[in-house]
Amino acid sequence: MSAPLRDKRPMRIALQGMLADEIGGCSGCGVCIKECGFLRLHGSPRELCRAYDPEDLKKNAVCFECSLCGLCNAVCPEKLNPQGLFLEMRREAVERGHGNFPEHKGLISYEKTGTSRRFSWYGLPNGCTTIFFPGCALPGTRPAATMEVYNKLKEAIPALGLVMDCCTKPSHDLGRQEYFLKMFGEMVDWLETGGVKRVLVACPNCYKVFSEYAPQFRTETVYETLADILPEQTQKNNSPPATIHDPCVVRANAAPQAAVRDLLAKAGQLIEEMPHTGQTALCCGEGGTVGALAPDLADGWGERRAAEAAGRRVITYCAGCANHLGKRLQVSHLLDVIFNTPKPSSGPITYLNRLRLKSRFKKIVPAKVTRERTTIGSGILKPLIFLTTLVALIFLVRISGVGQYLEPEKLRALFASFGIAAPLIYIAFYTFAPALMLPGLPISIAGATVFGPVWGVVYTIIGATMGACVAFIISRYFAREWVERRLVGSRWNKLDSETAENGWKAVAFTRLIPLFPFNLLNFAFGLTKIRFLHYAIATFIFMLPGTIAFITFSSSLLGLLKGKVSPEFFIGITLIALVSMLPKIIRWQKSRKERAATPPAVWSLKKSLQRKVLGGGLLALTALAVYVVIQKFFWAIDAYLYTIEFNLLFISSRLKDGDLAQFVEYLRPMSHLRAGGIALASQAMQAFAAPFSALKSVVAFATAFGTTTGLLLSWSAAVIVSCAAVCIGRFLLGDILPLLNRSKGLNPLSPCAAWLSWSAALILALPPLPLVLPALLIGAIRLAPLRTFAIFSAGLTVRILISVFTG
Ligand code: SF4
Ligand code: SF4
Structure with missing residues (x-):
């Protein structure tokens, strides 16, 4: 062999x-x-x-x-x-x-959980240079104590950041050097880029890792800071003497050892040291993951510690040591003693505690830059699978002949054939169409013609929102991590974090304006850090106006083809026009705000008078020129002017003698356009020639054209006349207030008191009072145009209604 x-x-x-x-x-x-x-x-x-x-x-x-x-x-x-x-x-x-060794798998998986996206969270407030790094075991077993520590540190360090992650010491101790350096190095790079200079750790193992492998940071334990800021307890501590177990990883670090003793002394706790303490501290048995391969050796360490404790309570400052020694000894964590926090958790509850704590920190840490950990590696595989699958699916859809159904008429027939199940089929179809890059337009048209304007909107908005969410989830799952790894640097981090907080505004804007490509946007938003719930809600709400407009219009198409123009057609067209105007309205609103933010122009009496003389001269010259031209070349218009003059004389007489029956007969045959001109003339005469007379013309218009049209004509005319009166008021009296203000050392263009404008509204509302008076007043006090319009609208509505009901 x-x-x-x-x-x-x-x-x-x-x-x-x-x-x-x-x-x-x-x-x-x-x-x-x-x-x-x-x-x-x-x-x-x-x-x-x-x-x-x-x-x-x-x-x-x-x-x-x-x-x-x-x-x-x-x-x-x-x-x-x-x-x-x-x-x-x-x-x-x-x-x-x-x-x-298979025995180490549990620990490696525990570490992986700590570094996962779900469990990790980084939050750096503005100007943050110090972070609190609680580690894994402490937040799991003692969430309340972890929160207490954060709150206390925050009092001393207002811009304190918080990082929930694993320092990957298990991998370090298991000899997985390459993985450890990659994971820890990535964390350190991110923190350094974020401007972090000091790390406050709660776990002695994290302390060892940061001190040894990140010398660029000043690493301290939280116990040193707490020893500085916590006051001495005034209440007498009657507990029997306890002993301290120094974790072996900090045996050479005198500062944390001294801080811990200091804190216990402040808490009034008597301490008796064990033979092996400080420099010669014994291992609790958990060090180096010995228990996995040699449980007897691990137990040996624990038994030795128990023998040295000799029945006394052991106080330690490592949550891992507290766990391990707690199997055979009465052990407390230092934070349990100083904060008197509840009994520590164990088992699966520790994972739940960490998740709850993370969500709590996300709410209370005023972080400007945040992130969750992503796994290390090139990570190109996932986006590649995603892209290939997507392209393959689109290709399949196109060659399978499904494309032939993408004509509205065929889709309509298809959905209609499903009978009672048609809405479900329609929503399901819409749910997957955006992810397959199928155009939404023919689907929406088909939905509108099959289900009508009301149910068409309901099914379309549900289907389109679900479709947008499916595409978003796919791109978030497959490609977000890959993108995130490429967004390095503080500028990107900040931008990325801001998208998480305010990304819904971008969703809202792009959903409101139908010019942005829907299918591409869904995937694009998945790559950002926008929260899914924000995205889904903003998509639903802000897609609604466009959907209502489009579906209402589309539902009229079938009738239109048959030559029938339905009200839906006009409503749809109007709504589409309104939705298309939204970008302009938003831009106008924005520029208005900007204008409001810019300081007002400097007022000068000389310039104002110059402008008035120039404006008045130009107006007079134009009127003279028009008069001469009409006299000389357009005799027909001249003749028409006589007709107008005759009309005006008639109106004037009727207003004076109050013969409404004649006035109504005179108005009745008129077109609405001409009647509008007469309304204007009546209101002008009423305002300037007979300011104290009742508004009889309003009654005449309401009788001649019906209440709605009559009132609308009178109201519009009154608004125009009032505006003209405001201009006159501004022209004649507009310089008085700035002069007075200047003489009092105030800003000449400072806005007038609100009560003046409300007084003007009140005068406007009462018919016997002259309309021209509030208009002149508003012009004199230089009220802003938008507020002027609001006052006129409200005041004149009341005035005209009173005139009708009392006439
Ligand atoms: S046997 Fe003595 S010299 Fe050798 S490593 Fe141990 S303590 Fe040091
Ligand atoms: S277990 Fe023994 S050999 Fe290993 S580090 Fe501790 S004292 Fe040294």
Whole structure:
């Protein structure tokens, strides 16, 4: 039988150096062996190094039984580094493919959960340079304590950011160096780009990872900050003395150890130290994932700790240590002691706690830049599958002959043939059509002609919204991650986060304006960070006006083909015109706001008078020129002017003598256009020639043309006349208020008091009072045109109604 092929590649350089150091430097004193159950079982570090064979699977597994606790390093008189050596051996084993144990799968999957999109969340407020990094175990077991820590830190650091993610220490300890560096490196790059300079961690394992692998940040534990900001407890603490378990990962870090003791002293908790504490702290048994391959060794560490605790309560500041030691000891987390938080959770509840905490943080952290973790890798596969499938499906649809049904008439026949199930078939068809890039126009036309204007709108809006959502979900699932990985840099991050918050506005805008391609937009929005619910709701609401307009119009098409013009046709056309005008209205609104934001022009009496003289002169010259031209060349118009003059004289007489019967007879045969002219003349005369007389003409118009038309004609005429009076008021009196304001040291163009405008509205509403008076007043106080129009509309409506009912 031939011997198995050996991997001839050389050992990692770092490992070669460490092996040489250990073999050459170890005196075999046995101090480390006395402290460590693992070494007692397998021999001294020097012996293990001498026997080491990277290709021997059995010997390779040995290094995975070391807790990586570093106690050997701490006690070694030769200052050797057996812990680092065993870690290097793990890395070597993983590189050679001998380091993958099924027993580690649970831990790897726990880590993956922590780094997943669902569980991770990054939130950086404006000006954030410090983040709170709670880790995985603490938020899972103690969400209330995690929240307390955040709130306390926030008081001291207003621009505090928050990052929920896993530092990937499990992968680090399992020797999965490449994966660890990739994952942790990506996190560090993102934070650095976001301007983070300081990291406050709650977990000692995260502390070790950040301190060792991200020296660009100032890493501290939250306990150091809490020790600075929390006051001393005034209430007497009657609990019996407890003891402290320092997590082995921070054995060499005096600052967190001192802060923890300080916090306990402030809480009035008496402390008695165990023999192995601080620098020589013992592992809790969970270090290095030993429990997976050598549960007895892990238990050994725990039992030793229990023996040293000697029945006293153990207080620790690592949620992992608290879990592990809690199996055989009375253990509290430091945060349980200082915040008196509820009993820690365990099992599946811990995952639920993390999700709930994430959603809470998303609400309370005033983050300007946010993100959720995406998996590492080129990730081109998913978008590629998506694109290929999409193209294949579109191609299939086209060559399968389905395309022949895409004519409205055929679609109509198809849907109609399903009878009672037609609405469901229609909605289902519409749900998948956008994802297959099938045009929505013929489907909508078919729906409108089959179901009519009301149910056509209902089914179409449901189907189109569902179709938009399906396309969105597909592109979000297959291609968003790929896009997200390419959006690097703070500018992109900010933009991406803003889309999450305000993206619905873009959806609303593009849905309102039917010019944007519907099918492409659905996919495009899926690539952004817009929340799905925002997208779906905005799509439904803002697609509704366009759908109503289009379906109402389309439902009249069948009748139109038969030569019948239905009311739906006109309503549809009007609605389509209105919807098409929406962009213009939105732009106008926007520019109005911008104009309002710009400072008002500087008023000057000289310039105002110059403008008035110029305007008045031009007007007089134009009138004279028109009069001369008409006199000289257009005698027919001149003759017509006589007719107008006659009409005016007639109106004037009727207004004076109040002979309404004659006035009605005079109006009745007129077209609406001509009647409009007469209404205008009547209102003008009423306003300027007989300002205190009752509005008799309104009654005459209502009698001659019916109440609605008559009132509309009178109302429109009154608005026009009032506007003319406002212009006159502005022309004659418009400079008084600015002059007064200036003399009082105020802004000459400052708006007038609101009560003046409401007084004008009141005068307008009462018929015996002259209409010209409020108009002149409004002109004099230089009221803004929109408010002027509102006042006139309201005041004149009341005035005309009173005139009719009292006439
Ligand atoms: S790191 Fe800890 S478990 Fe590993 S050899 Fe050293 S003392 Fe023993
Ligand atoms: S304590 Fe140091 S010198 Fe002594 S046996 Fe252990 S590794 Fe060797």
